[in-house]
Amino acid sequence: xxxxxxxxxxxxxxxxxxxxxxxxxxxxxxxxxxxxxxxxxxxxxxxxxxxxxxxxxxxxxxxxxxxxxxxxxxxxxxxxxxxxxxxxxxxxxxxxxxxxxxxxxxxxxxxxxxxxxxxxxxxxxxxxxxxxxxxxxxxxxxxxxxxxxxxxxxxxxxxxxxxxxxxxxxxxxxxxxxxxxxxxxxxxxxxxxxxxxxxxxxxxxxxxxxxxxxxxxxxxxxxxxxxxxxxxxxxxxxxxxxxxxxxxxxxxxxxxxxxxxxxxxxxxxxxxxxxxxx
Amino acid sequence: xxxxxxxxxxxxxxxxxxxxxxxxxxxxxxxxxxxxxxxxxxxxxxxxxxxxxxxxxxxxxxxxxxxxxxxxxxxxxxxxxxxxxxxxxxxxxxxxxxxxxxxxxxxxxxxxxxxxxxxxxxxxxxxxxxxxxxxxxxxxxxxxxxxxxxxxxxxxxxxxxxxxxxxxxxxxxxxxxxxxxxxxxxxxxxxxxxxxxxxxxxxxxxxxxxxxxxxxxxxxxxxxxxxxxxxxxxxxxxxxxxxxxxxxxxxxxxxxxxxxxxxxxxxxxxxxxxxxxx
Numbered sequence: 172x173x174x175x176x177x178x179x180x181x182x183x184x185x186x187x188x189x190x191x192x193x194x195x196x197x198x199x200x201x202x203x204x205x206x207x208x209x210x211x212x213x214x215x216x217x218x219x220x221x222x223x224x225x226x227x228x229x230x231x232x233x234x235x236x237x238x239x240x241x242x243x244x245x246x247x248x249x250x251x252x253x254x255x256x257x258x259x260x261x262x263x264x265x266x267x268x269x270x271x272x273x274x275x276x277x278x279x280x281x282x283x284x285x286x287x288x289x290x291x292x293x294x295x296x297x298x299x300x301x302x303x304x305x306x307x308x309x310x311x312x313x314x315x316x317x318x319x320x321x322x323x324x325x326x327x328x329x330x331x332x333x334x335x336x337x338x339x340x341x342x343x344x345x346x347x348x349x350x351x352x353x354x355x356x357x358x359x360x361x362x363x364x365x366x367x368x369x370x371x372x373x374x375x376x377x378x379x380x381x382x383x384x385x386x387x388x389x390x391x392x393x394x395x396x397x398x399x400x401x402x403x404x405x406x407x408x409x410x411x412x413x414x415x416x417x418x419x420x421x422x423x424x425x426x427x428x429x430x431x432x433x434x435x436x437x438x439x440x441x442x443x444x445x446x447x448x449x
Numbered sequence: 450x451x452x453x454x455x456x457x458x459x460x461x462x463x464x465x466x467x468x469x470x471x472x473x474x475x476x477x478x479x480x481x482x483x484x485x486x487x488x489x490x491x492x493x494x495x496x497x498x499x500x501x502x503x504x505x506x507x508x509x510x511x512x513x514x515x516x517x518x519x520x521x522x523x524x525x526x527x528x529x530x531x532x533x534x535x536x537x538x539x540x541x542x543x544x545x546x547x548x549x550x551x552x553x554x555x556x557x558x559x560x561x562x563x564x565x566x567x568x569x570x571x572x573x574x575x576x577x578x579x580x581x582x583x584x585x586x587x588x589x590x591x592x593x594x595x596x597x598x599x600x601x602x603x604x605x606x607x608x609x610x611x612x613x614x615x616x617x618x619x620x621x622x623x624x625x626x627x628x629x630x631x632x633x634x635x636x637x638x639x640x641x642x643x644x645x646x647x648x649x650x651x652x653x654x655x656x657x658x659x660x661x662x663x664x665x666x667x668x669x670x671x672x673x674x675x676x677x678x679x680x681x682x683x684x685x686x687x688x689x690x691x692x693x694x695x696x697x698x699x700x701x702x703x704x705x706x707x708x709x710x711x712x713x714x715x716x717x718x719x720x721x722x723x724x725x726x727x
Contacts, residue, residue: 179671179701180708235513235711393457423457430458433513 172304175200181241182207185231190300194292195254196285201297202227204237208244209306215336215447216246216307217440220293220316220323223352224271225252230317233429239440245447246307250297252319254286267352268359274347275323276371278360287360290371294327294334313337313443317432318396319344319352325373325386325406332382337446339387339439341432342394345406346374352400374402377409385416387442389435391425450582453478459519460485463509468578472570473532474563479575480505481583482515486522491586493614493725494524494579495718498571498594498601501630502549503530508595511707517718523725526579526590528571530597532564545630546637552625553601554649556638565638568649572605572612591615591721595710596674597622597630603651603664603684610660615724617665617717619710620672623684624652630678652680655687663694665720667713669703 176187183206192199208214217240219230227249230236240247253273260282261269278287302309314335316324321343328338347353348368357368369375373386390403397403403419410417425431454465461484470477486492495518497508505527508514518525531551538560539547556565580587592613594602599621606616625631626646635646647653651664668681675681681697688695703709 178706178708179669179703179712181712185708232511232707235516237708237711238513238715391457425457428456429510430456430463430515433515434457434459437516 172300180204181237183209183237183241185237187227192254192292192296194288194296197254197256197259199254199292200227200251202231202249203301203305204231204240204247204249205306206241206244206246209246213306213308214244214246215311215313215449216248216301217443218248218250218293218312218314218324220250220275220314220320220327221252222316222318222320223252224266225320226271227251229429233433234436235433236436236440239437243440243444245440245444246305248297248301250293253289259286268355272319272356274319274353274356274360274371275326276357276360279367280360280362283360289323290327293323294331308449311336311447311449313447315339315341315439315443316343317341318427321388322347322373326371326376328384329373329376329381332384335384337387337443338384339442341435341439342390342396342401342427343373343388343403344401346372346402348372348375349402349405350400374406374409377406377413377415380413383415385418386410387439388417388419389422389439390419391422391427391431393424394427394431396427450578458482459515461487461515461519463515465505470532470570470574472566472574475532475534475537477532477570478505478529480509480527481579482509482518482525482527483584484519484522484524487524487584491584492522492524493589493591493727494526494585495721496526496528496571496590496592496602498528498553498592498598498605499530500594500596500598501530502544503598504549505529507707511711512714513711514714514718517715521718521722523718523722524583524585526575528575531567537564546633550597550634552597552631552634552638552649553604554635554638557645558638558640561638568605571601572609586727589614589725589727591725593617593619593717593721594621595619596705599666600625600631600651604649604654606662607651607654607659610662613662615665615721616662617720619666619713619717620668620674620679620705621651621666621681622679624650624680626650626653627680627683628678652684652687655684655691655693658691661693664688664696665717666695666697667700667717668697669700669705669709671702672705672709674705
C-alpha cells in the first residue's frame with residue numbers, strides 16, 4: 172500500500188493510497204481522512220461507499236464530512252466503486268454497469284467474475300489492510316453510503332452481524348432486484364438466478380430474517396430517482412413486517428446530489444460517533 | 450435574469466442564474482445561495498470570487514460554505530471568473546489567460562476589450578442586478594475570494610471605499626505586477642503601461658495610500674504557488690509601511706486547494722457576518 176497524495180485539511184490529513192488488491196486482482200485506489208487525533212492515538216473509522224459513476228474523489232471533495240470527522244476524532248475510509256483499468260471488463264457506453272458500477276457484490280459471471288469482487292474487497296480486504304497499516308482501532312467501524320453506495324452500506328451491515336457498530340445511508344437503492352439499475356447489474360454480474368440477487372438486496376435480507384441492526388436512512392422527496400430506482404418504501408414495509416428497526420427520514424425538496432448529502436452528513440457522523448464510543 | 454437551476458441545501462436554496470451582461474457583452478452565469486432566512490426577510494451578501502480555471506461551480510461544490518451561510522443568514526453570490534462562449538476571445542492552450550482567467554479587471558486591449566470587463570461586472574452590474582431581483586439588503590455586502598479571486602476581492606474593496614463592509618482572501622495573488630500570472634494577464638489585457646497595471650494590484654494600491662479597510666488573509670505554507678505567484682509578504686510589507694491594517698495568517702502544511710479553503714471558510718464567514726450585522 173503506497174501513499175500517493177496527502178493534503179492537510181481541518182488539522183488532519185486527507186490521504187490517497189494505491190495498492191494491489193487480491194480481491195479485485197488489480198490496482199485499487201482509496202482515500203482516507205485521518206483526523207488530528209489520529210496523530211496521537213488510534214481512532215475508529217467510518218467507511219463511505221459512493222454511488223454510480225463515483226471514484227473516491229466525489230465524497231472527499233463534495234460532502235464536507237472532514238470537518239465533522241476532525242471534530243469527532245473519527246477516520247473516513249473512502250474506497251472506489253469498482254475495479255478500474257484498461258484491462259478490466261467494462262461497458263464504456265453505460266454509466267450503470269462495469270467500471271464505476273461495482274454494486275458492492277461478488278460477480279459470478281464472465282467477463283466480470285475475475286475482478287468485480289467489491290463485496291469481499293469492502294468487507295474483508297480493505298478493513299484488514301487499513302487496520303493493519305493506519306492508526307485505526309481494529310474492529311471499531313461503521314458504514315454509510317449514497318445511492319448504490321447506500322445499498323452497499325446496508326447489505327454489508329445486514330450480511331455481517333457485529334462487523335459494523337452502526338449503518339446509515341443517503342438515498343440508498345433499497346430493493347435492487349426491483350429496479351432497473353439493480354436488475355441491470357445483478358443480471359450481468361450474477362446471472363439469472365434470482366435467489367443469488369436476493370442475497371445482495373437489503374429489502375430481501377430484512378424479509379429473510381437477518382439479525383437486527385438499526386437502519387438510519389435520509390431520503391429527499393425531490394430526488395429524481397426515488398420513484399423508479401430507490402424504493403425506500405419497500406424497505407420500510409419489510410422492516411415493519413419483520414419488526415426490524417428503521418429510521419427513514421423523508422425531506423421535502425432535497426434531490427439526489429451531494430448538496431443533499433452535505434446538509435445531513437454531520438448528523439450521520441454524529442450518529443455513528445455515538446455507536447463508536449469506546 | 451433567468452433561474453436555470455435550484456437545489457435545496459441546508460434548508461435554503463442554491464440557485465443558478467443566467468443573464469445577458471451589459472458589462473461583458475455576453476451571457477453570464479452565476480450562482481447564489483439563499484439561506485433559509487431569505488424566505489422571510491432580506492439578508493446581507495458575501496461575494497465569492499474564484500480562482501484561475503474556475504466557474505461558479507467550484508466554490509459551491511467544494512468549499513462547504515453553505516452550512517455557515519445558512520446558520521448566519523447570509524447569501525453567497527458566486528460569479529464566474531470571465532466572460533465565456535465560442536465567440537469570446539480566448540487562449541485555448543492556456544489556463545492562465547482568456548476564459549477562466551478574467552482577473553477581475555477591465556481590459557483595454559484587443560482582442561479582450563469588448564468582453565473582458567469583469568471589474569465593472571463584479572463591482573457594479575452584478576450587485577445592482579441581484580440586489581434588485583433577490584431578497585438582499587441593498588449595499589450590505591462583503592467580498593472574499595481565492596487566489597486570482599483573492600486578488601479580485603482585495604482590489605474591489607481597496608478601490609471602492611465603503612462599498613464592502615469587509616474583505617478577506619484565501620491565498621490571494623497579492624502583487625500581480627510582480628508575478629508571472631499577473632504579468633501575463635495584465636500585459637495582454639492592459640498593454641504595456643505599468644501604471645495601468647498598478648491600479649489593479651493590491652500591494653500597489655496600499656502603497657499608493659488608498660483608504661484603509663482591514664485585510665484578512667489566510668495562506669498555507671505548503672501552497673505550491675506561494676513563492677512564485679502569491680507574494681503575500683510584499684503586501685504585508687506595504688501594509689506595515691503604510692500602517693494599513695492586515696491580518697495575515699500563515700498555516701503550516703496547507704496547500705492551495707479547496708481542502709484548505711474548506712478548513713477556514715467558516716472563520717471567514719463568521720468574520721464577515723460581524724461586519725454585516727444590521
